[in-house]
Amino acid sequence: MKLKExxxxxxxxxxxxxxxxxxxxxxxITMINWTGFFLGSIKFEIALLxxxxxxxxxxxxxxxxxxxxxxxxxxxxxxxxxxxxxxxPIWGIIFFVLIGAPWAPLYEAHNILRGSISILILxxxxxxxxxxxxxxxxxxxFRPFV
Numbered sequence: 273m274k275l276k277e278x279x280x281x282x283x284x285x286x287x288x289x290x291x292x293x294x295x296x297x298x299x300x301i302t303m304i305n306w307t308g309f310f311l312g313s314i315k316f317e318i319a320l321l322x323x324x325x326x327x328x329x330x331x332x333x334x335x336x337x338x339x340x341x342x343x344x345x346x347x348x349x350x351x352x353x354x355x356x357x358x359x360x361p362i363w364g365i366i367f368f369v370l371i372g373a374p375w376a377p378l379y380e381a382h383n384i385l386r387g388s389i390s391i392l393i394l395x396x397x398x399x400x401x402x403x404x405x406x407x408x409x410x411x412x413x414f415r416p417f418v
Contacts, residue, residue, distance in 0.1 A: 294330045301326060346414045354405030359398035366393050 273281075286293060305322050308314035336345050370393070371378045371386055378389060 291334060298326050343414060346416055347409065350409035350414055351402050351406050355398055355402030358401035358404060362401055363394050363397035366397060
């Protein structure tokens with residue numbers, strides 16, 4: 273059997289049994305997490321948070337894949353998560369050009385004005401990013417990458 277066929281077979285088996293792979297990953301993350309807590313490198317709150325949130329994420333993904341509202345959920349995920357992921361860099365670039373850089377036109381502005389402008393830049397940046405993600409998702413028919 274060639275290497276390409278072995279890789280293809282592995283991914284086909286992984287797609288069939290992805291829940292069991294994630295349960296094994298959760299067990300490993302939990303052991304590493306609590307070992308780090310007992311050694312003193314991780315705080316209790318973070319260890320508890322990771323232990324409780326990981327199964328919720330896996331279960332939500334499992335039920336989203338089996339849901340009759342799958343396309344609606346994919347649209348929401350595309351627009352919201354993509355808007356958040358793209359909105360922050362857009363905001364950061366605009367903020368740097370207008371306020372942050374030493375050569376920026378509003379660099380010498382008062383702190384209250386700088387904070388107000390920062391918030392006023394933030395809202396349209398996330399809106400533009402969400403609109404871009406909607407257009408991109410519409411072009412792809414809101415299919416997930418997986």
